[in-house]
């Protein structure tokens with residue numbers, strides 16, 4: 112489920128304050144829900160619904176990168192309010208995560224404390240965690 116211009120404020124309100132600080136500049140906000148039922152089949156339980164949704168999220172992330180966009184997953188969401196606010200039946204839909212899609216920006220545009228967390232970046236150099244073989 113992704114935001115429209117009209118629903119962006121509703122989606123933003125479902126993020127914890129720390130995430131709202133940077134996510135308000137995102138192009139799109141969204142929430143991943145797993146449909147626990149095989150709606151397109153016989154309505155029986157899909158035991159792999161959450162697994163499938165995680166795979167779909169990763170596919171969307173890879174597609175975003177192909178298009179030059181970036182995604183950012185979030186657990187800092189209003190788990191207790193999201194179903195009701197988005198009209199999703201909690202019996203049928205398992206909430207998995209929130210996410211943002213957008214373009215890369217500089218840390219200077221971030222509010223504190225997010226900005227301080229980027230300078231210096233805590234990320235390990237790619238070469239430290241990735242090695243080409245063959």
Ligand SMILES: Cc1cc2nc3c(=O)[nH]c(=O)nc-3n(C[C@H](O)[C@H](O)[C@H](O)COP(=O)(O)O)c2cc1C
Nearest residue numbers: 127129130133181182183184185186187188208234
């Ligand atoms: C389980 C989990 C929950 C996360 N929740 C948040 C969150 O609420 N807000 C946030 O800014 N980043 C959160 N992150 C981190 C980002 O999703 C992302 O993985 C991290 O920022 C690394 O990507 P980056 O180097 O592009 O920032 C979470 C990561 C994990 C694994």
